[in-house]
Amino acid sequence: MEWIMANWKTATVKEIVWWNKRLFSLIVQAQIEPFKAGQFTKLALVNEGNRIARAYSFVNPPSHADLEFYLINVEDGLLSPPLGQLKAGDQLQIASQASGFFTLDEVPAAEQLWLLATGTAIGPFLSILQNEEVWDKFKTIHLVHGVRKKEDLSYRDLINQLMERHSQLKYVSLLSQEKNLDGLNGRITTALEQKSLEQYFAVQATPNNSQFMICGNPAMVKESCQILLNQGFRRNRRSEPGQITVEQYW
Template sequence: MANWQQATVLSNHFWTDNLFSLKVELPPQNFIAGQFVKLGLDINDKRIQRAYSLVNPPNTSYAEFYLTNVADGLLSPKLAALQPGDSVQVSSPATGFFTLEEVPDGECLWLLSTGTGIGPFLSILGTDAPWQRFKHIVLVHAARFSADLSYQALIESMQQQHPAQLRYIPVVSREAYEQGLNGRIPQLIQQNELQKAANHTIDKHSQVMMCGNPDMIKECKTLLESMGLTKNLRRQPGQITVEQYW
């Protein structure tokens, strides 16, 4: 059973009308980047809780979450309404196996995300491990509109710190977008457009982590398996590691 800690809201930043980042004050947490905790609020004498990945790297004095405000949701509208100084319950310890520790070595690490699924990848990239283990890292973030491509300043700072290693590819599906690619990740892989943009192939020397829309994950997994990659399991290491985000 999870333990609960009361955390104080530090900030609640809205990127768009529906996308927001909630930052809360917590003692440094010794979790593994890529893991998640639960956020909870007591509503009508009942604790409503949902699992959310941590965006921050381990051992910071805060916890950060990248969320979608679902209009008819039981919890997210309440989280979206939180202001600095308000309280929220956070479960402890963090858990989950969507971590780099579960991923075998490879030449190129592909991080494929949609929407708020980029959150755990930002946590992973905030640690030393990916930069030490992989020669090349490709971060792909797909969204419906360019306004939904959050955390641009953070990603740009990572590119500046690791210019020879990190390639960032934004993908937009519902409007023309000249700063990245247009379409959906599975089709862009199938057409070899994503690989061209990254200047890297996806093969058995790659490691692919995917987080976000279940349809994207399902389609990409099927496509990657047709290309000779296999699902990564502890008993049988492969090249495809997934997080079923909702």
């Protein structure tokens, strides 16, 4: 995520949803400028005159009035722990203008769209999947979510609802630290290299039929990108369209 120069607005907490001891969603209400699905903004708290700010992607689609963000409660973090302690009615600051290019208008149309995310980086994909544009642009969409344990698989109800409404959406989880009875085991990078994802969905991904959007920690993004490059895919650039679009998320 690249930093943005912020014009700060006041946001009011509507709800905080704790998924487990580490993961929570912060839902706020604020008057901000329109944004695109897949973009991010900055949230901030002021402590003793010092503004502490971090970038977070929207989970909600642009059409929703409530603004939702998916966070990990970082131990000894400067912002996530106090954000997690907020209550309904409390206030924080939000940048009025969103930023980022991890959006569908940067991705060429294709038969298949692969959305690869680790941890809280599934957030921008949920925003994209709740927007109608994606369903007209791709015939099949594969959502892949890699986490450590089953308890980290948040938003399953929302994903199931999206799958019920859109038969073209396919989903698989990967667990790296415990047995997965409903998906795959291991890491996304390994599954990508060994083509386990293609085997799971019974499809073949080629540069002629697929687009990849990858969102996660920098190491995962770098390794996944290199694996796809080795398989003949290319980075997607405005001057030279390819098949790989990435967002580093931490």
